[in-house]
Amino acid sequence: MVVIGSVAANFTRDLEQNxxxxxxxxxxxxxxxVDLVVFPEAAIGGYLSSLGNHGDTVKNTGRSLPPAIRLDGPEIARVQSIIGDLVIAIGFCELADDGRTRYNAAAILDGDRVYGTYRKVHQPLGENMSYSPGGDYGVFDTPVGRVGLQICYDKAFPEAARVMALDGAEIIASLSAWPAARTATAENLQDDRWTYRFNLFDAARALDNQVFWVASNQSGTFGSLRYVGNAKIVDPGGNTLATTLLDSGMAVAKVDIAETFATMRAGMFHLRDRRPDVYTPLIDLDPTGAAGWRRSAHA
Structure with missing residues (x-):
């Protein structure tokens, strides 16, 4: 059995507060x-204060950007001194070895070891003005199982979760700083259309791949962003086992990975029943629509 916690909380530029x-x-x-805690995207140093071309996310400026952190720097060491033998996934702004390039990054670690790191691949709404994109998805062996890392907008892309499931991920930790819609925001953020999408993606990706899906998120506000919380643990059938809803807090669930996989994959096993031979046109598709499919499929 593994006990998983998923956090919704507010993180700012104040590292001591973090x-x-x-x-x-x-x-x-x-x-x-709890054996594994998943903290949100940008839990060390906070996220951007806005998204889109609002003048505060200009690449390689210090204005409004999170502190850039090296994996071997004092910030990660401080976190390790706090958590001890607890395994956590946590997000931060990573500074590359060249001393200039920044990545929206996550790591899974305990007090003694970094088991793996990830740099966000899919970038929404001008995020590329502040961060460079990552280029791959890793899956890491840890004391709590085989874990993959994603960040926020990645969950909108089925391919991202699928490649990790095919690499043996049992748990996918999806760390977010997911806000409410920027326009026509619902009065009750639980009813907001971006909250709906956040929750729908979590259920779909868990069910698509029949894995445990752990979605953390920021809560409260930062800059112009109002976060929607809804940290949760979803089982391989797409069922939410625990959630914080809009509140700050920690959703906690005890899971039996081996038994759940044996039960839920006994009949329809999505990874086994794939047909890769008919998926090859995917990389050649015209993203504007079905015409691209027809052209590539009949070329």
Missing amino acids: YRVIAEFTTRAREQN
């Missing part, structure tokens, strides 16, 4: 015998 929040949830996790 460390206090991490310590608070680490304490809660120990009290509930």
